[in-house]
Amino acid sequence: MSARPDLSTLSAALAPGMVVTDPDILSAYRYDRANDPDAGTPLALVRPLTTEDVQTAVRWCAEHRVPIITRGAGTSLSGGSTAVDGAVTISTEKMRNLTIDTGTRTAVSQPGMLNAEVKAAAAEHGLWYPPDPSSFEICSIGGNVATNAGGLCCVKYGVTTDYVLGLQVVLADGRAVRLGGKQLKDSAGLPLTKLFVGSEGLLGIVTEVTLRLIPQQASACTVVGSFPSVRAASEAVLAVTSQIRPAMLEFMDSASINAVEDMLKMGLDREAGAMLVAQSDAPGPAGAAEVELIEAAFSSCGAAEVFSTSDAAESEAFTHARRAAIPAVERMGSLLLEDVGVPLPALPDLIDGVEAIAADNRVVIAVIAHAGDGNTHPLIVHDPNDADETARANAAFGQIMALAISLGGTITGEHGVGRLKKGYLRDQVGDDVMELTALLKSALDPDGLLNPGVLL
Amino acid sequence: MSARPDLSTLSAALAPGMVVTDPDILSAYRYDRANDPDAGTPLALVRPLTTEDVQTAVRWCAEHRVPIITRGAGTSLSGGSTAVDGAVTISTEKMRNLTIDTGTRTAVSQPGMLNAEVKAAAAEHGLWYPPDPSSFEICSIGGNVATNAGGLCCVKYGVTTDYVLGLQVVLADGRAVRLGGKQLKDSAGLPLTKLFVGSEGLLGIVTEVTLRLIPQQASACTVVGSFPSVRAASEAVLAVTSQIRPAMLEFMDSASINAVEDMLKMGLDREAGAMLVAQSDAPGPAGAAEVELIEAAFSSCGAAEVFSTSDAAESEAFTHARRAAIPAVERMGSLLLEDVGVPLPALPDLIDGVEAIAADNRVVIAVIAHAGDGNTHPLIVHDPNDADETARANAAFGQIMALAISLGGTITGEHGVGRLKKGYLRDQVGDDVMELTALLKSALDPDGLLNPGVLL
Numbered sequence: 001m002s003a004r005p006d007l008s009t010l011s012a013a014l015a016p017g018m019v020v021t022d023p024d025i026l027s028a029y030r031y032d033r034a035n036d037p038d039a040g041t042p043l044a045l046v047r048p049l050t051t052e053d054v055q056t057a058v059r060w061c062a063e064h065r066v067p068i069i070t071r072g073a074g075t076s077l078s079g080g081s082t083a084v085d086g087a088v089t090i091s092t093e094k095m096r097n098l099t100i101d102t103g104t105r106t107a108v109s110q111p112g113m114l115n116a117e118v119k120a121a122a123a124e125h126g127l128w129y130p131p132d133p134s135s136f137e138i139c140s141i142g143g144n145v146a147t148n149a150g151g152l153c154c155v156k157y158g159v160t161t162d163y164v165l166g167l168q169v170v171l172a173d174g175r176a177v178r179l180g181g182k183q184l185k186d187s188a189g190l191p192l193t194k195l196f197v198g199s200e201g202l203l204g205i206v207t208e209v210t211l212r213l214i215p216q217q218a219s220a221c222t223v224v225g226s227f228p229s230v231r232a233a234s235e236a237v238l239a240v241t242s243q244i245r246p247a248m249l250e251f252m253d254s255a256s257i258n259a260v261e262d263m264l265k266m267g268l269d270r271e272a273g274a275m276l277v278a279q280s281d282a283p284g285p286a287g288a289a290e291v292e293l294i295e296a297a298f299s300s301c302g303a304a305e306v307f308s309t310s311d312a313a314e315s316e317a318f319t320h321a322r323r324a325a326i327p328a329v330e331r332m333g334s335l336l337l338e339d340v341g342v343p344l345p346a347l348p349d350l351i352d353g354v355e356a357i358a359a360d361n362r363v364v365i366a367v368i369a370h371a372g373d374g375n376t377h378p379l380i381v382h383d384p385n386d387a388d389e390t391a392r393a394n395a396a397f398g399q400i401m402a403l404a405i406s407l408g409g410t411i412t413g414e415h416g417v418g419r420l421k422k423g424y425l426r427d428q429v430g431d432d433v434m435e436l437t438a439l440l441k442s443a444l445d446p447d448g449l450l451n452p453g454v455l456l
Numbered sequence: 457m458s459a460r461p462d463l464s465t466l467s468a469a470l471a472p473g474m475v476v477t478d479p480d481i482l483s484a485y486r487y488d489r490a491n492d493p494d495a496g497t498p499l500a501l502v503r504p505l506t507t508e509d510v511q512t513a514v515r516w517c518a519e520h521r522v523p524i525i526t527r528g529a530g531t532s533l534s535g536g537s538t539a540v541d542g543a544v545t546i547s548t549e550k551m552r553n554l555t556i557d558t559g560t561r562t563a564v565s566q567p568g569m570l571n572a573e574v575k576a577a578a579a580e581h582g583l584w585y586p587p588d589p590s591s592f593e594i595c596s597i598g599g600n601v602a603t604n605a606g607g608l609c610c611v612k613y614g615v616t617t618d619y620v621l622g623l624q625v626v627l628a629d630g631r632a633v634r635l636g637g638k639q640l641k642d643s644a645g646l647p648l649t650k651l652f653v654g655s656e657g658l659l660g661i662v663t664e665v666t667l668r669l670i671p672q673q674a675s676a677c678t679v680v681g682s683f684p685s686v687r688a689a690s691e692a693v694l695a696v697t698s699q700i701r702p703a704m705l706e707f708m709d710s711a712s713i714n715a716v717e718d719m720l721k722m723g724l725d726r727e728a729g730a731m732l733v734a735q736s737d738a739p740g741p742a743g744a745a746e747v748e749l750i751e752a753a754f755s756s757c758g759a760a761e762v763f764s765t766s767d768a769a770e771s772e773a774f775t776h777a778r779r780a781a782i783p784a785v786e787r788m789g790s791l792l793l794e795d796v797g798v799p800l801p802a803l804p805d806l807i808d809g810v811e812a813i814a815a816d817n818r819v820v821i822a823v824i825a826h827a828g829d830g831n832t833h834p835l836i837v838h839d840p841n842d843a844d845e846t847a848r849a850n851a852a853f854g855q856i857m858a859l860a861i862s863l864g865g866t867i868t869g870e871h872g873v874g875r876l877k878k879g880y881l882r883d884q885v886g887d888d889v890m891e892l893t894a895l896l897k898s899a900l901d902p903d904g905l906l907n908p909g910v911l912l
Contacts, residue, residue: 102698103801148643159641161650162618177888182799184829185615185869187604187654188877189885189911190893194617194650198643215701218742242558245671286674286739343638345559373640413641421644429645432633436900437646443899444892455645 005064007044010088013056020045029089032074032081034420035334037384040085042069047094051168051176051207054090058205059174061088067452070201072111072143075135077326077337078418080146080200080454087452090205092142100125100213104182106165107211111142115149118211127213130157133414134323145206148198150414152319153217155372156247156281159414161197166210169196169203172445182210195440200416201451203444220247220281221291222315224307225298226272230254230355230367233274234348236301237371240278241344243297244290248279249372250322253351256366256379259328260321268321269305276303276371277318325368326379332364333381336397336420341375342409353403354378361396363389375413398424417455425455461520463500466544469512476501485545488530488537490876491790493840496541498525503550507624507632507663510546514661515630517544523908526657528567528599531591533782533793534874536602536656536910543908546661548598556581556669560638562621563667567598571605574667583669586613589870590779601662604654606870608775609673611828612703612737615870617653622666625652625659628901638666651896656872657907659900676703676737677747678771680763681754682728686710686811686823689730690804692757693827696734697800699753700746704735705828706778709807712822712835715784716777724777725761732759732827733774781824782835788820789837792853792876797831798865809859810834817852819845831869854880873911881911 011019020026021044030039043066046057061068071081071091083089095110098118102125107118115129115136122129132151133139139149145167150159166180180186180193196203227233230253240246252260252275261268268275276298280290291308298306309315329335342350351367354376358365369376378400382393401411401424411417411424426434434456441448441456467475476482477500486495499522502513517524527537527547539545551566554574558581563574571585571592578585588607589595595605601623606615622636636642636649652659683689686709696702708716708731717724724731732754736746747764754762765771785791798806807823810832814821825832834856838849857867857880867873867880882890890912897904897912 103694104799105697106799148647150641150643154641158614158618161647162614171888171892175888177886177892179885179889181864181866183797183831183864183866183869184800185606185610185797185826185831186866187606187795187868187870187872188866189873189881189889190658190896191604191617191650191654192889192892192896194647194653195896197650198647202646215699238559241561243671282739283742284740286742339643341639341641343560343562344640370641375639375641408637409639410637410642410644412643413639414643416643417645425645429635430633432627432631433635433645433648436627436633436648439899440646440651440896443895 005066010044010057010060013060014053018047018053029071029091030083032076032079034077034079034082034418036079036082036419039082042083042089043086044088046088046090048090049094051170054170054205054207055174055176057088057090058170061449062173065447067449069451070205072140072146073138075139076143076147076415076418078412078415079420080416080418082419084453092140095207105213106182107213109141109209109211111140111206111209113141115139115141115144122213123216126216128216129163129211129213131160131163134326141209142206145197145209146201147414147416150370150375152248152250152370155249155370156245161194163212164193164197164209165212167193167196167206168208170205170207172204172450180210200418200454202441202455203450218281218283219312220279220315221287221308221310222318223278223291223294223298224318225276225303226269226305227274227303229273230351231348232302233276234351234371236276236298236303237347238344239297239301240294241372243293246278246290246294246372247281248277250277251369251371252322252325253367255364256325256329256368259332259366260324263328263331264321264324266317266321272304277322322368329366329379329381334384336380336393337415338378338380338397338400339412339415340400340404340409341413342404342407344374346407346409347371347374350376350404350407354400357396357399361392363393363396365396402427419453422455461522466500466513466516469516470509474503474509485527485547486539488532488535490533490535490538490874492535492538492875495538498539498545499542500544502544502546504546505550507626510626510661510663511630511632513544513546514626517905518629521903523905525907526661528596528602529594531595532599532603532871532874534871535876536872536874538875540909548596551663561669562638563669565597565665565667567596567662567665569597571595571597571600578669579672582672584672585619585667585669587616587619590782597665598662601653601665602657603870603872606826606831608704608706608826611705611826612701617650619668620649620653620665621668623649623652623662624664626661626663628660628906636666656874656910658897658911659906674737674739675768676735676771677743677764677766678774679734679747679750679754680774681732681759682725682761683730683759685729686807687804688758689732690807690827692732692754692759693803694800695753695757696750697828699749702734702750702828703737704733706733707825707827708778708781709823711820712781712785712824715788715822716780719784719787720777720780722773722777728760733778778824785822785835785837790840792836792849793871794834794836794853794856795868795871796856796860796865797869798860798863800830802863802865803827803830806832806860806863810856813852813855817848819849819852821852858883875909878911
């Protein structure tokens with residue numbers, strides 16, 4: 001990038017108002033929810049409506065060697081859409097077409113639709129789009145694809161990539177390609193659809209997603225257990241998962257229970273060391289057997305109290321409590337969100353290790369987890385105005401990722417590497433995989449214009 | 457490649473007997489089950505035991521610019537492992553270590569294990585590896601990964617890629633990388649694990665696979681319907697799939713019913729125009745409701761006879777009949793195997809169209825299908841010694857793929873493009889995707905040494 005390019009040619013190529021240079025509006029697009037203090041300011045903001053609009057913007061950027069930050073709803077919490085000085089931010093927020101095709105049981109969605117909106121539209125036809133990040137009411141499908149987002153039901157129903165049948169993607173040179181489609185099985189050519197899911201916007205901009213829908217989930221029974229210690233609860237997780245595959249198995253430690261209780265005042269057990277929320281959606285007697293098995297596993301691992309319900313509103317209250325943990329803990333200070341995952345048997349060691357890291361660094365770390373698949377979210381609380389505490393929080397942030405790697409796990413299960421975790425990726429995957437990653441990146445984006453600073 | 461390289465340096469670098477140059481043995485490795493008449497003869501055969509052996513062989517080939525054909529069990533039916541003159545064939549048949557880890561519910565398998573062996577080992581621990589190609593007793597896990605193989609239960613349980621958590625891959629320069637692992641969720645870095653599943657050996661050689669296992673399937677009820685016409689049966693497929701997601705929904709036309717009956721003599725209805733075999737594995741009353749729904753759908757679409765059973769042996773007999781269709785039809789002549797798939801509502805038009813193409817070209821085409829996911833296998837029968845018939849069979853082969861593409865479908869749902877379908881891939885995916893494919897190939901294998909002639 002040389003001199004500041006003439007944005008009027010970009011504005012002229014797109015519909016009036018689609019290119020924004022108003023500094024007040026631009027400043028609202030500096031940060032995403034990771035609140036990276038190093039955020040820059042966009043050169044311009046583009047809010048396209050169509051794939052062709054995205055192509056026009058990308059071609060202009062390619063011609064002028066202007067980097068592009070693609071932004072969904074800004075909720076990855078990894079800093080994936082933090083603005084960069086001199087780069088154009090393309091926000092997909094206005095790309096909101098969605099059609100449900102009941103014949104093929106698919107949804108075709110532009111990236112700006114929220115996850116909850118896709119779920120609701122599918123439900124109108126008795127269909128279900130399972131992936132359910134806790135942020136499902138505010139996160140976008142485009143961002144879900146970029147990060148290969150997970151959620152609570154993924155322990156049984158899989159993550160975003162398992163539901164993506166097709167994509168339209170604008171490449172770094174402005175060409176648009178269609179990958180996959182509405183067919184349920186497709187082995188024709190390299191698995192390019194899968195390559196783009198979870199690629200964090202490094203290889204192209206997703207402008208349309210074809211999602212597989214499945215029949216609506218049967219009503220679920222919920223089992224809640226409160227445990228004297230995190231160790232007891234994490235052992236109960238293994239006791240359940242070694243026998244059945246629950247439809248949900250979520251963990252909250254004492255700090256997150258209390259933060260949620262402060263916010264929601266729903267009568268959670270403030271004295272508990274940890275809480276588990278499990279669900280079974282197996283129909284009829286099979287479901288009853290699963291509930292019994294979960295109750296027995298909780299009790300045998302020392303649960304002080306075990307409560308079951310098949311009432312939908314009661315079930316939703318506990319699921320909502322778990323989902324509310326991030327905003328609830330956020331009220332205690334700024335958060336560094338961990339997303340570390342380990343093979344299931346290592347879960348107790350991971351959670352114990354996080355407790356020790358919190359003590360060592362004298363920071364509050366509230367732990368919530370999609371425990372049934374070994375994916376945990378230690379939330380490191382700190383005051384960004386307290387330099388010493390922030391330094392200790394950052395130290396803990398790195399130590400937790402190192403711990404997960406040492407246990408054979410991953411630094412991110414569902415939020416992506418973004419900017420915040422990229423310093424730790426090499427430790428997990430090694431030099432050769434980093435080189436392979438760079439090779440693919442430069443094959444598809446030789447000028448490095450797409451999401452510079454993310455992942456690499 | 458210049459002068460014939462000195463194979464003694466390759467032999468010396470590997471264990472005695474691991475490199476084979478005996479012409480009699482080499483000739484047995486010329487063809488795979490696609491019986492491509494253009495098969496060459498391997499320069500040498502390498503049968504490695506370990507990842508390090510594969511690395512040694514690949515490094516030698518890279519140094520001498522000798523192409524490599526990777527061969528699993530040779531059962532893709534797309535010509536993916538046909539030998540090439542002057543190329544080394546690396547057969548993974550002796551790479552047969554397998555461990556089941558019940559704690560993480562994973563299998564770690566070398567590529568030479570057969571699919572059935574992985575299933576059996578998992579079952580010993582009450583676990584299940586779902587993907588079930590009809591050839592599951594003779595196809596290898598390495599080949600399953602290379603083609604992203606499917607099968608009968610995939611309509612409900614997904615295909616190979618849905619179960620691959622991690623890989624070890626030897627790259628074209630001989631480096632070995634580990635991708636993914638035993639963690640169930642992993643968003644760290646580009647989704648490289650997924651990139652290699654279904655890449656048909658073009659990007660690297662898979663030397664170890666980590667597979668997700670799930671709890672053993674509940675016992676299934678089977679519903680068999682015989683229909684007056686293929687149209688009636690394919691409409692019954694839609695009547696079922698628009699309401700539930702069966703655990704299996706398989707189709708056989710009259711020609712395949714009769715071929716199977718000739719071979720197995722099990723009393724199939726030779727007069728039927730088509731037969732469907734469906735299964736429900738939903739437990740208890742939910743399963744009974746699904747069976748009832750399938751029976752009703754079959755009847756309302758004109759089934760002459762509908763038969764249900766919850767007897768495991770009876771169920772297996774019908775599943776076995778469906779699986780036996782390819783070898784049974786093979787007894788009528790040489791086969792060109794189609795693997796076309798379409799979005800489900802287009803299934804009746806696809807099957808009708810195949811019937812018309814058979815008549816137009818005066819060839820027998822027996823049709824079997826994983827109907828529940830729109831993936832069909834028209835089997836084009838011909839006598840390779842009859843040049844005219846072979847020409848008509850080849851014409852039909854192309855016309856069926858063109859038909860599938862025109863219906864919004866794919867030329868291959870689960871067998872891969874291999875050599876036999878590569879002339880048709882561009883028509884499906886377009887010039888830009890072909891260029892993207894070539895870009896990725898040359899980024900990872902700049903000298904084009906891995907499986908030359910496959911896919912590209």
